Amino acid sequence: MKxxxxxxxLVFLIFLVSVVNGRGIKKIIKYPFxxxxxxxxxxxxxxxxxxxxxxxxxxxxxxxxxxxVITKDTLxxxxxxxxxxxxxxxxxxxxxxxxxxxxxxAFKLVKKNVDMNHDDGRLINVDVFxxxxxxxxxxxxxxxxxxxxxxxxxxxxx
Numbered sequence: 001m002k003x004x005x006x007x008x009x010l011v012f013l014i015f016l017v018s019v020v021n022g023r024g025i026k027k028i029i030k031y032p033f034x035x036x037x038x039x040x041x042x043x044x045x046x047x048x049x050x051x052x053x054x055x056x057x058x059x060x061x062x063x064x065x066x067x068x069v070i071t072k073d074t075l076x077x078x079x080x081x082x083x084x085x086x087x088x089x090x091x092x093x094x095x096x097x098x099x100x101x102x103x104x105x106a107f108k109l110v111k112k113n114v115d116m117n118h119d120d121g122r123l124i125n126v127d128v129f130x131x132x133x134x135x136x137x138x139x140x141x142x143x144x145x146x147x148x149x150x151x152x153x154x155x156x157x158x
Contacts, residue, residue: 024041024042024043024044024046025041025042025047026039026040026041026042026116027039027040027041027042029088031089031092032060033064033066033067034067034092034093036089036092036093037122038084038088038089038091038113038117038122038123039113039116039117039120039122040083040084040085040088040113040116041109041112041113041116043109046083066086066089066090066093067093070090070093070094071093071094072093072094072095073095074090074093074094074095075094075095075096075097075098076090076094076096076097076098077097077098077100078090078097078098078099078100079100079132079133080100080101080102081099081100081101081106081110081128082101082103082106082110082152083106083109083110083113084099084109084110084113084114084128086099087099087110087114087126087128088113088114088117088123088126090126091117091122091123091125091126092123094125095125096125096127097123097125097126097127098127098128098129099114099126099127099128099129100128100129100131100132100133101128101129101130101131102130102131102132102140102142102154103142103144103154104130104142105144105154106152106154107128107130110128111128111130114126114127114128140157141157142154142155142157143155143157
């Protein structure tokens with residue numbers, strides 16, 4: 001079995017079809033490779049982020065690399081799954097995908113995104129856990145990014 005470990009989640013070029021839903025916008029995203037799709041919820045604070053993604057302004061070459069190296073024999077472990085773009089994409093190609101997200105606010109969003117896909121019968125090989133990796137066991141604090149408690153700039157402080 002091949003193992004692919006991703007240190008930071010990357011965002012993918014996607015086409016979004018939207019439906020308004022309570023807290024954010026529920027969307028079916030279509031990645032530009034292999035007709036991969038996923039259901040996500042996008043809260044208002046991430047609308048600029050997803051707008052950049054829609055325009056193809058973020059990490060298009062990364063998808064190409066992932067689509068070439070991730071196979072049905074690959075275990076993907078994403079350290080810092082954020083709101084889920086990497087794990088949702090990888091779930092279409094990998095044997096199993098494990099996402100770890102220490103930020104409690106980002107974890108709520110990625111968990112909801114994974115659960116919405118599971119509820120729809122999609123990406124059942126994708127799991128996400130509210131955990132982080134360390135060389136020691138200790139209590140840590142979360143430092144949040146400047147725009148939102150769930151933005152991608154959060155970090156763990158020991």
